[in-house]
Amino acid sequence: MTGRRIAYVPIIKITFAAALLAFIGWLALQLWNPWSKEETAFVDVSALFEKQRASPYRAGLPDERNFKVIAENDAFRLLADATTAHFQIVDKSTGKLWRSYPDPEHWRNETIPGIWKNHLSSPIMIEYVNAKNYKSSSVTAGLIENQGYLEQFQTTGNGFTVTFAFPKVQFKIPVEVTLHQNYVETKLIDSGLVEGELSLLNVKLYPLFGAQPSNGQEGYILLPDGSGSLIHFQQDRIMPQLTYNESVYGHDLSYYNENTGRQRIAMPVYGLKSGDQAFVAIIAQGEEFANIYAAPSGAVGLSNWVTTEWKYRKRFFQSVSRSTGEGFYTYSGDKFLTDSRATRYYPLAPDKSDYVGMAEVYRQYLIEEQGVNPVTPARQDIPLYLDIVGADIEQGLFFDSYLKATTTEEAAELVRHIYDLGIRHLNINYAGWQQDGYSTHGGYFPVDKRIGGNNGMKQFISFAHSLDIPVYLTANYTINTNGDDGFWWRRDGLRNLAGTVLENQKHPDQDESIFVSPGFYEKVVYSDLDEFKKLGADGIYFEDGIGQQVNTDFNTRYLSSRADVVDIQRRILTRSKEELGSVIANNVNFYALDQIRHVHRLTSDYSYDVFISEAIPFAQIVLHGLRTYSLEWSNVRDEWENEFLRSVEYGAYPAYVLSGDRADNLKRSYSLWHYSLNYKDWIQQIAQEYQRSNEALAEVQDKFITGHRTLAPGVKETEYGGNYRIIVNYNHTEFRKDGVTVPARDFVVMKGENTP
Structure with missing residues (x-):
């Protein structure tokens, strides 16, 4: 195979022959819908709009005298205006009010041009494209300029339903707004969605909910960027046009992704605070097909606002020549379908109206609705997490060389040495134990004989158990480098919408590894579970794959949407936990929390966008007391002292990546570029850091x-x-x-x- 990157492909000038091939491939994609039960033939929906008698939606904000109470509970009242389908939430104990539209007090000062001013007052904002013409540009619209109207506005006892109709572009989008005990939920009903000849790309439903301008008040937008970050209210920004728009659970590599360099969103949550009034939003259903969109004041209007952007289609690169990279960008004719798309808005009390209060709401949601039970400390002292590297390979001119770092016998010596420091609460992850070491994926068993083989690993795990130390074996099943496990890249590789098998390359000097279809790696994990049990392993440490990578698979043998992939990974985690007793993963998406025991190497950083003013430990505030977590390995920190202090501030437990005396070998390794892994060089540092971390955190492990x-x-x-x-x-x-x-x-x- 010839190697090339696939994540970001430039537009290439297309020859006539290539263009013809591209058109044929593109047309086939428009007719091929692997998941939808809809007919592929075009259905004329114009008749659904011809008998419309409702008045067109009017520009401007709703008249607040028209709002009526339509639902009520002990905490809140839900009011709605039947002529605009906008709503209000009122906190009965404080009288504070949250609107689904801009604050009328500041609306007169809005200076954004007219068409966008209409968008901001609309209860729904859409983006669409003519997918039949790959050269066409997308269009953003609200109800007003489309002469849109409301259809079948009906109260339901605890809320209302309504359909937003766009007659000019022939879309109908049914929605539901419902008041619950401590939140209001907005929901898109995909089963009732109507499309004409144009293709819906995304929908922002009540995008200006809770929005506030910067003048005269302190506040911020909370983003789940990395561990969490804040965009503080600010006037006269240096680069006011910048916005934030990122996919929940990270980029889908089967589609085009702009290389923003931003941290992956692991939590489907965001919020906004203005003065002593705040809300937190949780994307509770359909989050696999959602982006989080934030516009600081001045970017799109006067207000600071943040919303869910519901995705129905994405761009992809239609390749016409693998050798030359020729092709073009377009959209598929198929839309993402899911049972429901729901965002919950939780209004916060004044004494809870900050990011800690937002984290408390999300934590409670995880406990009550996602089954993430609080931890019970295993020991009086905090845990220390050790990753031991067995071996890796060095790329050679003709053959790769094996680089032995830590045999199982040496690993026992390493553990004994640290245990004898008085650190008795250890957790071990053994990496690079598989055939040909850390960089080789596929056919993990048996354990490589050059570090001790199966017998050596059994003896090491038995030794660790004699000290009451659990051992997890590190694995990444989402990529394959060697064709083992019966994997054939043409048959079992993850394919994007253009039919290209996706490759993974972490470094330019490396050969590519192949992304594995989730339907295939699910079978491989299940077939390996007995082998893990035979070795006595306490569980699997799923590194950099399961729990992180959510890519649509267009391989016809294993067709999987993003939602399907999440389900597959949850099944893998559940079964692995049932059969082995425990699983852990690193920096996971939060859909995995109910099954994993520990979040390893949780990010503590953010994306350094110019509009972001402060990094916060939002993820850690949510997790502490629910799951143990560590940050980056201590001995590969960029700024050791600063990052140690941050781990204490963030409530994280120490972690190190270590090897035996042959650590120097790994300087030449294929994918481990950490130069200082010899455990003997770190003994005193480990003892000192552990003692100080234990001093700070031992008493609050379950708090x-x-x-x-x-x-x-x-x-x-x-x-x-x-x-x-x-x-x-x-x-x-x-x-x-x-x-x-x-x-x-x-x-x-x-x-x-x-x-x-």
């Missing part, structure tokens, strides 16, 4: 984070339950305030009810 704030520039406070606080000082000078002193580049623990 939720209930507060997090900035006390001064470079000084952060994390609160557990009100009477336990950790104050971290990142500065090079001592911090003093209210009788509290924190040395430079250090932290202190404050205990007791009267903690300042």
Whole structure:
């Protein structure tokens, strides 16, 4: 196979012959719908709009005198305007109000051009394209310029239903708004969606819910960017036109993706705070087909707003020549279908109207509706996570060379050495144990004889168990490098919409590995479970694949939508846990939380967009007390001291990646570029970090984070339950305030009810 990157392909000038081939392939794609039960023949829907008698939707905001109470519970009232289908939520205890449209007080100051001003007042915003012409551009529209209207507005006892009709472009989109105990839910009903000749790309439903301008008030947009980040309200931004638009659960490599370099969204949640009023939104259904879209003030109108962008189609690159890279960008004729697309808006009480309050709501949602039960500490002391590297390979001119780093016998010596430091709560992940080491995927068993084979691994695991230390074996089943397990790339590889088998290349000097169809790797994992059990492994550590990679598969043998892939991965995690007792994964999407025991190497960073003003530990606030988690390996940190302090601030447990005395071998390895893995070089550092982390976190292993704030520039406070606080000082000078002193580049623990 000739190697090339597939994620981002440039537009290439197309020859006549290539264009003809492209057109034939493109036309076939328009007629091929692998999942939809709809007829592929065109259905004329114009008659559905001919007898329309409703008045066209009027420009401007709704008249607030027209809103009527249509649902009510102990906490909230839901009011709606039947002429616009806009709604309001009123907190009965405080009288605070959240609108599904811009705040009328500031609307008169809106300076965005007229057509976009109409979009912002519309309860729905769509984007569509003429998919029959691959050269056509997409169009964004609201109800007003399309002479749209409301159809069948009906109250339901706990909310209302309505259909938004766009007669000029022939779309009908039915929605449902429902009041629940502590949230209001907006839902798109895909089964009632009507399309004419044009193709719907995405829908923003009530995009301006809770929106507020920057002038005269403090506030921020919460994004699930990395571990979490804030866009603080700000006027006169340097680059006001910039927006945030990213896919929940990361990019789908089967479609075109703009190379933004942003962190993957692992949590389907966002929020907005203005003064002492805030809401948090959870995408509760259909999140596999959702983006999170945020527009800081000045980007798209006067207000700061954030919403769910529901995807129905995506761009893809239609290749016409693998050798030359010729092709063009277009959209498929098929839309993504799912049972339901729902976003829940949770209004927050004034004393909970910050990102910690938002995290508490999401945590409770995970407990009550996703089955993520709180942890019970296994030991009095915190855990230390050790990744041991067995071996890797070095690329050679004709043949690869095997680079032995840690045999099973040496791994036992390593563990004993650290255990004898007095660190008794250890967790081991053994990587690079498979045939040909860490960079080789496919045909994991038996354990490579050059590091000890199956017998050596059994003996190591038995030794670890004698010290009450669990051992997980590291694996990534989503890629294949060797064709083992009966894998043939043409038959079993993950294919994009153009039919191309997707390849993975982490470094330009590497050969490509092949992405495996989820339907194929599910069978392989199940067939391997008995082998894991025979070795005595406590579980599998799924690294960089299952729990992270959500790519549509157009391989006709294993057709899988994004939702199907999530289901496949959840089945794998569930069965692996049932048969082995436990599974862990690194930096996972949160759909995996109910099955995994530990989140390894959870991101603590963000994407450094110019409009983002602050990184926060939102993911860690959600997780602490639900799941254990570590951040990046301590011995590969860029700034050791800073990142150690951050791990304490974020409530994370220490983790190291280590090897035996042959660590220098790995400098030449295929994909492990960490130069300092010899455990003997890190013994004292491990002991010191563990002692200090244990001092800070041992007492709060099962406690939720209930507060997090900035006390001064470079000084952060994390609160557990009100009477336990950790104050971290990142500065090079001592911090003093209210009788509290924190040395430079250090932290202190404050205990007791009267903690300042």
